[in-house]
Amino acid sequence: MYLEKLELQGFKSFAQKTVMEFPVRGQRGGSPGIAAIVGPNGSGKSNTADAVRWVLGEQSIKLLRGKRAxxxxxxxxxxxxxxxxxxxxxxxNNEDKxxxxxxxxIVIKRRVYRSGESEYHINNAKxxxxxxxxxxxxxNFGGKSYSVIGQGMTDAILSASxxxxxNFFxxxxxxxxxxxxxESAKAKIKTTEENLSQVKSLIRELSPRLNMLEQQIEKREKRAGLTKELAKLQLEYFGSLWCETTKKLRALLDKKKDIAKNQLSLTKKLSELQNILQKLEKEQKAAHLGDYNKVQSGxxxxxxxxxxxxxxxxxxxxELAVLLEIEKTHPSKIDGEKLAEAARSQINLLSELAKAETLEAFHSLKPKVKKLHSELTAILNEKQPATRPTAEKITRVREKITSLKKELEQADSMVKEKQNLVDKLRNAESKATTNVFETQRKYQEVQRHLNQVVSEKNQIDVELAKVETHKQDTEEQLAREVAGALHEAIKNYHPHTPAEGSHVSWEKIAHLKQDLEMIGGIDEHVESEYAEAKKRHDFLADQLRDTESxxxxxxxxxxxxxxxxxxQFNRAFEQIEKGFSEYFKTLFSGGSAQLVRYTQSELETLNEDIVAGLTKKEQEQLAAxxxxxxxxxxxxxxxxxNSISMLSGGERALxxxxxxxxxIRANPSPFVVLDEVDAALDEANSERFAHILAKLSQVTQFIAITHNRATMEQSSILYGVTMGENGVSKLLSVDMEKAVASIAVSKKLKVNI
Structure with missing residues (x-):
């Protein structure tokens, strides 16, 4: 793999689209070659290194020599x-895969807008x-690796802890x-452990509900069995009861029908006797001697x-006895009439005293006693005139008594006369009523028989009402206890044999109902909820196994x-350490150099004050x-x-x-960008460095930003960067191999001439 081309547009000083092409494999014996970028200070040549670092994903604006994105x-x-x-x-170029x-x-592209939006592309795909x-x-290259070695980075390696x-190694x-x-695996482990914890938590949350639903399912199955058994018992119990009640009701209705016929016959006979009796009563009235009622009234x-x-x-x-007593006791001074009146009042008062039963009643008569006492005192103290009205009154009373005795004798004679007349009428009537009495006896006998029939009918009505009430109660109980098909089955139930009764007790049915009540109502959706919860639990269990796996x-x-x-680190580190010693001796013409690796716990890297403020658990974690x-x-x-800090600047650069x-020799990157790393080298060391680059260019590609002549001589292509008055960097390129070939041709022509 090597870098074929670099395109910049709008990046820092490269306002216009700028393309930098680099030597391809096959040139100079198949090596990637060295490309040199030269130019005066401030022309923007280091911006090319920043561009490479930026497109490779660098996020530090400070490292890109900026403050904002x-x-x-x-x-x-x-x-x-x-x-x-x-x-x-x-x-x-990724032909070597x-x-x-x-x-x-492979085209790696990065674009950023002033709004802050950023895009990354690989082969035009986001x-x-x-x-x-x-x-x-x-x-083996990247924005933070040694693929881009900028100014000061060489010293930063030595200055770092x-x-x-x-991290650099x-x-x-x-x-x-x-x-x-x-890191991805660790993040995945962390995420997986979190997911595992969540799955376990969900299973812990779901398990009690699943157990509860399983219990509900068991209760539902038990309830279904009890309900089926209860329906069977109710059918036998209520069916037998309904059948027995219906038969008893039908028998009572038939009996009531027969009694009604008998009652009708007796009622007809009684009506006939009543007609005969009415006829005899008329005859009896005709046989009366005079008006019996009028005589009896007289x-x-x-x-x-x-x-x-x-x-x-x-x-x-x-009254006469009182007047005589008064006349005898007080012949001239006392008014007899007033004294008689007082005597009557005294009689009344004595009567009231005799009736009084309570103390309050006696107290209530006290005023009357005082009043009577005052009246008697006044009568006794009163001075009467010389006349004697009491004697006259006695004469009048005696005359009235004589007259009343005569009237009483006449009234007694009249009573005896009318009593004889009534006796005669009664004797005459008794003969006429003999037939009436006989008819009344028959009437009463029929009436008694009828009353017995009515009583029997009433008794049957009572029994019938009881049976009907019992049937109605049974109907209401059926409505409460059962419904639907079972209700109809009970009404159509017939025992296997007529004499067979129900062997089911109500206590057994009540016990079953109590068992059902203890089980309670079960949601009809419990099976679907259980299936859903079981499915969810099984899914989580599978997820748990898969997650754990x-x-x-x-x-x-x-x-x-x-x-x-x-x-790989140990193997590459040994190669790097060996190469470091060789290149050190080449650059310094001797001396010694080595890389020392050591391991230290995080706790040992902290000072004692910080360690003292940590908990024991935190110290153990840091020590681990x-x-x-x-x-x-x-x-x-x-x-x-003893330390590289004691070296001079040039020595540190070497x-x-x-x-x-x-x-680079131990683990070559596809390309390396060197940004004026040879700036601190003298002529001799620059020559040595240039020869080292030439050898390393056989395994990697170099893009060197330099002012060093020796480095330019080793390059296969030379790019010059300039900046005009408009502040835009421009690019000039020279193919060194073509230039050398052209010079050789020119020299040859001159020799021939």
Whole structure:
């Protein structure tokens, strides 16, 4: 693989599209050759090295000698406007398939806009930066490798710490591509472990639900069995009950029908007797002697009149006794009439006292007692006139008593007369009612029989109501307990034999129902949910196995990569160390140089203050992680130095050149861009360096940006970079081989002339 062409457009000072073509294989004995880029200071020749570094994916703007990403875009000049983008394309010949890609021609292109948008292309196909980095690592070159060695980079190798220098040697030994794969494998392991953790977490979350759904499925199956058994028991229990109730109801209806016929017959007979009885009653009324009701009413009136006269006579008799007593006790001073009135009041009061049963009742009569006492006191103290009204009143009362006695005798005679008349009417009526009584006896006998029939009918109605209620209750219970086809099956159920009854107890059905209630309701979608959860769980389990298998394979691949990296690094490091010693002696005409590799834990690289602030676990982690450092030791002829920092600037430049040449020989890159690395060399060392480049150009291609004459002499093509007043770099090229051939022809012509 080698670099065929470099195109720049809008990159820094190369505002216009500029193409730089380089020698192809086959020239100068098949070596890639050396291309030299020369020009005055500030002409922009180092921008070509920056362009190569930039297109290979360099992200450090500082390393590209800028501050912002848009600094790589032509910023304009006094006569030209600034451009909106910068683009660099690298054309590589891949006929030897050094890059793991099917194309023989590879074009790597990078473009950036002032908006900050950036694009990467491989053969005009958009790719990621990581894709380009992996491709370049497989071909042993890249933006951060020794493919582009800029100004100051040679000294930076020596100034770097041993651990920082290790990164450069990773590029130099060709293990970078494996390290990229290793980092990718580590990232994959980390991602896989995270995915593994997530899968395990999902399985842990899903397992309880799956177990719950399995239990639900078992409950559902158990519930289905219990439901089937319950339906069987309900069919036998309710079927027998319904059949028995229906038969009993039908029997009672038939019996009620027979009783209704008997009742109808008795009712008809009773109606006939009632007609006969009505006829006899009419005859009985015709046989009456006078109006019995009128005579009886007159009798009652006479008795009432007699009783009234007897009452009046008793009252007058009591009044006469009182008046006589008064006349006898107080013949001249007391008013007898008032005293009689007071006596009546006293009688009433005594009656009320006799009726009083409670203390409150007695207390309520106290005012009346006081009033009566006052009235009696007033009567006794009252002075009456000389007249005697009491005697007159006694005479009048006696006259009334005599008159009432006569009236009472007449009333008693009237009562006896009417009593005799009533007795006669009754005797006459008893003869007429004999047939009525006989008919009434028959009527009552039929009525009694009818009542018995009605009672029996009522009893049957009660039984019928009970059976109907029981049937209705059974119907309601059926509606609550069963439905659908089972409901119809129960109503159409018939025992195998007429005498067969149900052997199923309600307690057994209740026990089954209780078992179903304890199981509870099961969602009808539980089977689909279980199937879905089981499918999900099995899928996650498969994913877990696949992930664990992939993780084991990735860890195995990581171990193999570590082995490959260690093996190739050791092999290449030995070659580099050997080459470094040889080139050092060539450049210094003697002396000694060597590369020392050592391993140190990350904990040992920290100072004691930092270590003291770490936890024990952090210290153990740092102690477990080791870092490899590479130290450079060089002693020029006649000198004994302990550190390369003690070397002069020129000596440091020769040491770094010797190291770079050793690296290129051990692990040649397809091409190497040297940006004035020989600027610090004197004439003699420049000659030595130029001869070394000539030898190394057999295995790699060099693009040297230089002011050194010796380097120009070794180049096969010479590019000159100039800058006009418009601030744009321009390119001039000279094919040194054609130029040499043309000079030889000219000399030959002159000799012939």
């Amino acid at each position: 848009e600094d790589v875009i032509f910023s304009g000049s006094a006569s030209l406007a600034r451009l909106g983008f910068a683009e660099v394309a690298l054309y590589l 050094k890059a793991d890609i099917e194309y023989e021609k 790719v990621r930066l990581s894709d380009i980095q992996l491709l370049l690592a497989q071909a 041993p651990f920082e220098r290790k 990773d590029e130099a030994t060709g293990v970078k591509q494996f390290q990229i794969k290793r 009798y009652y009136e006479s008795v009432t009149q007699k009783n009234e006269l007897a009452g009046l006579l008793a009252g007058l008799t009591r 992939a993780l084991a394979k990735t860890k195995q691949a990581l171990a193999e990569l570590d082995t490959t990296i260690a093996h 992680n080791s870092k490899t450092g590479i130290d450079i030791k060089a002693s020029p002829p006649g000198k004994k130095v 040491v770094s050149i010797a190291l770079i040449c050793a690296i």
